[in-house]
Amino acid sequence: MNLVEGLRIALTALAANTMRSVLTTLGVVIGVAAVIAMVALGTGAQRDIQANIAKLGSNLLFVAPGQAERGQIWRAFGSAETLPVSEAMRIRAEVPEVAGVAPELNRNAQVKYGSLNGDFRIVGTLPDYNFVRSAKFEQGKFFTRLDEEGRRRVCVLGYAVWERLFPNGGWAVGKRIKIKSIPFTVLGVLTERGGYGREDEVIVMPLSTYRQRLDNSRYVRLIAVTAREGVDNAAAEAALRKWLRRQHRLRPGEPDDFSFASQQDILNTVQESSRIFTLLLAGIASISLVVGGIGIMNIMLVTVTERTREIGIRKALGARRRDIQLQFLTESVVLSVFGGGLGVALGVWLANLVKSFGLNAYVSTSSVLLAFGCAAGIGIFFGYYPASQAGKLDPIQALRYE
């Protein structure tokens, strides 16, 4: 008996019990749909993060005081006091591999505009911040060297701050806001960065102003650096490390008292965690796929019992054990593949539904193939036992079965 013949028999048998067949596949439909929708959600989040990080600039390098273990790059970021402001100011002049230097001091402060207020992170930095961080502007522009030298009370608002203080999307440039009751003139509004890290809830001002008005700290929390054009990140990092070690009078063999994090490191960490997130979602979803498979096995066992007499007849008419096995295996695979197909459709629909709620979801071809393949595999795996039970039936007993 060939495969076409087997399919014909399977379809006839399944069509004879349409309602039951549909209900049986429901488990697989839901399982496959869940896997596809969940993976789409995870992949969407991953892509969001990647896009956001890419927006920050690709040749960006961060130096933070203190040493962090690999893989835990954020732990000691900014907590130690080993990078003086004065040293950070000299990097650009003394390390030729580096093009832009934006040391950052920051603290949170109460901000007011009219009757509206909020608590935001205030960052003091140099004008280089503008191109080191590839800033883009919703309104206005960044502060200049003159603002820095003149310690002017000017600032640039992050997108979320602007939204909060100017809820109707009003023009902020030239307006005066109060930070710890000190009036500052708004020079510009940054575009939305989105994503993680609350990058939008920030107010940026000249470093000199920050130190005079808000926090006279001598040590920076972070230095953002870009490599000069034509110099790759690794070379810039090596040059800067060498220079910093000399400044700190570290002997060979002594560990660095500062640490580097490149854009790539951060990307990797975030990627890794979102990948685990995606796997977790897929794992939970695939449980329902397995449950669906058990449903198929259950119904196939019932079917085999119900059709014992049919099996007896077929055996009497010349069906071998293998023919009977194949017949029932084909039925369970047809069920699961059919369910897989419906599940893919439902999963894609769900992913689009999620998208319409504003979350990013991305249905990858590989997740569709994987979920569909799993469904077919489940049909074989959970169909095998009932099919072999059917094949094993003794024709005489089976013919007598009422």
Place this chain on the structure above:
Amino acid sequence: MSESPVTAARATLELRGISKIYDTGAERVAALGGIDLTVQRGEFVSVMGPSGSGKSTLMNILGCLDRPTDGQYFLDGEDVATFEDDALARVRNRKIGFVFQSYNLLPRTTALQNVTVPLKYAGVAHDEQLRRASAALALVGLSDRAHHKPNEMSGGQQQRVAVARALVNNAAIILADEPTGNLDTRTSEEIMGLLQQLNDQGVTIAMVTHEEDIARHCRRIVRFRDGHIEHDEPVGDRRILAPRREG
């Protein structure tokens, strides 16, 4: 195919010292105790006997549904007594046509599709299956019921579909197990008439029955008692039915 020199004659089936012993652990029950039986090509044999006489066991062995404990069974020249399951399935498919008391058609499946089932397992091409099944249905006079399902047909019609199914593979022998057991007298005679008609055309038939009236339609009666053949004789006053169709 290994033609045995002893059975090179026209015997369709030949049993030599066939016994079947059921070992229940506590006791050994001999359902058949060394049977010798030969059925020639073109014969129409009826097997009779009270229940428990071993005739069902004999039919299972003749039908290659069961293996004897001991002895040789030559079917169309092959000793099938020692065949493995798959080989037995092949023998059932190619050499034996079954007609059961309860018809045993596949439910929710048309008459035509039911008749094609043996051909499916024989690997016959789809078009050829339909052609041969239609021919077999025509032979039993059911061409106009080809697309009816079993539950849309009378008992006699269902049994005729079963006979068509038994014929479709050009089996060496048709084994009928109480073929009229579920039918009224008139319909029983129709089926017996059909079997006689087929036998006249050269089909070998072995049939189990416990009705003397039915057995009288055959050419020879083999009577069983306690796992042994008690009598084996031709039918003296054979009843010949003119073939006719169901109204």
